[in-house]
Amino acid sequence: MMKSLILFFVQLLVTLKVLTPIRVARLKFWYKLHRWPDFEHPKDLNEKINWMKFYGDTSQWPLLADKYRVREHVKEYGFEDCLIPLVGKWDTVEEIDWDSLPQQFVMKCNNGSGDVVVCKDKSKLDIEATKQHFKKCLHEQLSVLSGEPHYAHIKPCIIAERLLDTSTQPCNSSSLVDYKIWVFNGKPMFTWCTWNRKKYHANVALYDMNWDFHPEWSVWTSHYIKPTEQMPKPKCFDKLMEVAGKLGEGQPVARIDLYIVDDIVYFGEITMTSQGGYQDFYTQEFLDMMGELTILPIDKR
Numbered sequence: 448m449m450k451s452l453i454l455f456f457v458q459l460l461v462t463l464k465v466l467t468p469i470r471v472a473r474l475k476f477w478y479k480l481h482r483w484p485d486f487e488h489p490k491d492l493n494e495k496i497n498w499m500k501f502y503g504d505t506s507q508w509p510l511l512a513d514k515y516r517v518r519e520h521v522k523e524y525g526f527e528d529c530l531i532p533l534v535g536k537w538d539t540v541e542e543i544d545w546d547s548l549p550q551q552f553v554m555k556c557n558n559g560s561g562d563v564v565v566c567k568d569k570s571k572l573d574i575e576a577t578k579q580h581f582k583k584c585l586h587e588q589l590s591v592l593s594g595e596p597h598y599a600h601i602k603p604c605i606i607a608e609r610l611l612d613t614s615t616q617p618c619n620s621s622s623l624v625d626y627k628i629w630v631f632n633g634k635p636m637f638t639w640c641t642w643n644r645k646k647y648h649a650n651v652a653l654y655d656m657n658w659d660f661h662p663e664w665s666v667w668t669s670h671y672i673k674p675t676e677q678m679p680k681p682k683c684f685d686k687l688m689e690v691a692g693k694l695g696e697g698q699p700v701a702r703i704d705l706y707i708v709d710d711i712v713y714f715g716e717i718t719m720t721s722q723g724g725y726q727d728f729y730t731q732e733f734l735d736m737m738g739e740l741t742i743l744p745i746d747k748r
Contacts, residue, residue, distance in 0.1 A: 626704070
């Protein structure tokens, strides 16, 4: 209820041109990170992501951030074998033929965040509740509340993909291990692993290209939990980095999210604005380091 009220007032202020997207971003940055940002003279990763949002070339971002259309982009780079098989795509909830869906699938919006429904047994799925969930998701305007204008240029839809097997994940993870790879103009540098993912928390760990663990770069909270055991270096590490590097080409910075099942790399998504550019789960030292690696046009003057 509170989120809906906030969104309503933000949308009203945007409509009245009291709030512009960049002002929304400044306020959210201040609220999340407790300091006023300098988007015009950015230094750390968060500020540079916001500079790119408002002053950079974002012409490709609506494609890259669209979880449905980006599949064609992945194919063009020669990684069709990394795509999770698509079960269906619908523009409205009413179009979904629930009877034709397999017993197991993952359903989400192409422009959403945190709206994923994992169905392990369709006979136990509350279809009516799922319908209401996605009706709400299709009408959410993330671009307004998060200060991410490129999301306004994505036509929302619902997609379903095959559910990948999690029974053989390392560290006995109860969820797919998400290898979130930070890529700088096509060069992979760091991997942020998340696993044992629940609704409100997950184990997280940062690794460099030698797969050395760097706990000093993370901010541990009840949501981002320091692991008790380390994620082993993937056997298909070279393939993982090849895919991430190629998909991150041409962008000052991008986060390429990948999965591994039975040593096969699967594509998750491309994130141009990780946490909207308000990341509070990394230390300032690491954010500064990432900022130095993110070379913007203004840095080349």
